Structure formats: C-alpha cells, structure tokens
Amino acid sequence: MGIALSVNLNKIALIRNSREGNYPDLIEHARACVNHGANGITVHPRPDQRHVRPGDVLQLAELLKPLPEIEFNVEGNPFAAQRGDYPGLTSLAEATLPDQCTLVPDTDHQLTSDHGFDLTQTADKLLPVIEKLKSLKIRVSLFMDPIPEQIELAKQLGADRIELYTGPYAAAWNSSDPKTLENLYQQHRQAALLASELGLGVNAGHDLNLDNLPRFSTIPGLKEVSIGHALIVDAITLGLAEAVKAYKAILEATTRIQKTR
Numbered sequence: 001m002g003i004a005l006s007v008n009l010n011k012i013a014l015i016r017n018s019r020e021g022n023y024p025d026l027i028e029h030a031r032a033c034v035n036h037g038a039n040g041i042t043v044h045p046r047p048d049q050r051h052v053r054p055g056d057v058l059q060l061a062e063l064l065k066p067l068p069e070i071e072f073n074v075e076g077n078p079f080a081a082q083r084g085d086y087p088g089l090t091s092l093a094e095a096t097l098p099d100q101c102t103l104v105p106d107t108d109h110q111l112t113s114d115h116g117f118d119l120t121q122t123a124d125k126l127l128p129v130i131e132k133l134k135s136l137k138i139r140v141s142l143f144m145d146p147i148p149e150q151i152e153l154a155k156q157l158g159a160d161r162i163e164l165y166t167g168p169y170a171a172a173w174n175s176s177d178p179k180t181l182e183n184l185y186q187q188h189r190q191a192a193l194l195a196s197e198l199g200l201g202v203n204a205g206h207d208l209n210l211d212n213l214p215r216f217s218t219i220p221g222l223k224e225v226s227i228g229h230a231l232i233v234d235a236i237t238l239g240l241a242e243a244v245k246a247y248k249a250i251l252e253a254t255t256r257i258q259k260t261r
C-alpha cells in the first residue's frame with residue numbers, strides 16, 4: 001500500500017455551522033471523498049464545537065463501519081475539558097471506536113494545532129490514555145515535532161505511530177529561504193527514519209498542499225498524510241472529486257518512483 005490520504009473534514013463542518021441547518025452535509029462530503037479515492041477520513045472535534053461535533057463523529061463512524069478499508073481517524077487533545085455535550089476525546093473514541101486516534105496537544109482556544117507534544121512533560125498523563133485507547137484496539141498516533149529524543153519517548157510510551165507536524169516545513173516552502181526548507185526536510189527525514197527504526201509508523205500533516213506535498217511525500221516510510229484546509233480550498237476551484245484525485249495522484253506518483261528505485 002502506498003501513502004494513504006486521509007481527508008480532514010473540519011472545514012466542511014465549519015461552513016455548515018455558520019448557518020442553521022445541515023448544509024453542506026458532512027456525511028455526503030465524507031462519502032464523496034471516499035468515492036473519489038480518499039483512504040481515510042479525519043475529524044478533529046473540539047470542546048467549543050466550532051467545527052465537527054460529537055454527533056458528526058458518531059454518524060461518520062456509522063458511515064465508515066461497513067468500509068474496513070477506509071480508515072477513520074479522530075484527533076484531538078485527550079485532556080481538553082468536557083463541555084456541554086462534548087464528552088472528551090477518550091469517551092468519544094470509546095463510543096465510536098475509530099481505527100486511529102491522533103493525540104494532539106492543542107489548547108481549547110487555539111485556532112489550529114501548532115506544535116507537537118513535549119513528552120518530557122506529558123508522558124505520565126498520556127500513558128493511561130494511550131493504554132486505554134489501545135485496550136479498545138484503537139491505533140494511537142502522537143502529534144510530534146521532528147525531534148529524535150521526543151520520538152524515542154513516543155516509542156517508550158507505547159504509541160503505534162507518530163504524526164509529524166509539518167506546519168514549519170509548509171511555512172518554509174512559502175518563504176524565500178531554501179536553506180531553512182532543506183534543513184526542515186532533512187529533520188523530518190531523519191525523524192521518519194528513526195521512527196521506522198523504532199517500529200513506529202509515520203503519518204504527517206498540517207498545511208500540506210498541492211505545491212509542498214510532492215517533496216514532503218518522499219519522506220521515507222510515510223504511511224499517511226492528513227490534509228484538510230488546502231484540500232477543501234482546492235475543492236472550491238477544482239471541485240471535491242478533482243481535489244481528492246489531485247492529492248492522490250501526487251502520493252501515487254511518489255510511491256511509483258520509490259518502487260522503481
């Protein structure tokens with residue numbers, strides 16, 4: 001299997017939530033992504049419910065249950081407080097049994113995730129969460145910066161995968177500083193090699209887009225990219241089907257090149 005594309009649907013929910021009613025319909029869009037080649041669906045419920053809500057997670061789980069080849073990835077901060085009918089990430093995972101939970105150290109009012117875990121500070125708190133999720137047979141991925149010591153700690157904690165936080169790489173892509181970009185690429189490359197050596201799977205995400213993905217996707221051992229913002233923006237001009245296909249085409253091209261080496 002090549003590199004999986006998991007489409008993050010938060011932005012569809014954000015547009016829906018800006019009005020009363022159910023338009024656009026999140027479930028229809030999830031179905032369309034899958035029909036057009038996405039390998040997975042990601043959602044990131046937050047306590048403020050500004051985009052995906054707990055009810056959406058339940059409905060998506062129902063949609064994807066009969067499709068074992070499509071991965072359902074629920075991400076978020078397991079320590080974010082319960083609020084209103086938001087039950088907390090672990091309870092939501094228990095109720096919906098996604099294939100994967102990606103644990104992210106974002107705070108309640110953060111616009112979006114912007115750093116990986118510092119496991120020197122959070123290991124003790126994370127350990128029971130990881131054990132709980134694994135006891136439910138949910139694969140656990142930790143959102144991480146490409147720092148070797150941190151990745152070793154992720155392994156010691158029993159994570160199955162890491163998701164490399166690609167925000168700085170994507171920002172460097174847009175800057176006119178090729179040296180920083182190359183350094184960041186190499187950091188991610190080394191981090192991915194180390195993770196694979198340790199037996200951790202490697203996912204990646206944040207601010208990946210049609211321009212910066214071709215290079216990033218050559219990171220060795222990459223199993224999955226999770227992409228939301230840029231893909232949904234591309235869907236405005238290309239249409240959702242063509243947007244999903246364009247991202248898939250990049251990942252397939254990388255896999256083809258790697259196989260011929």
Ligand code: PXP
Nearest residue numbers: 044113205206207226227228229
């Ligand atoms: N991975 C994580 C952990 C995220 O929080 C997000 C944003 O919700 C993404 C990946 C996807 O980032 P983007 O929307 O920039 O593609």
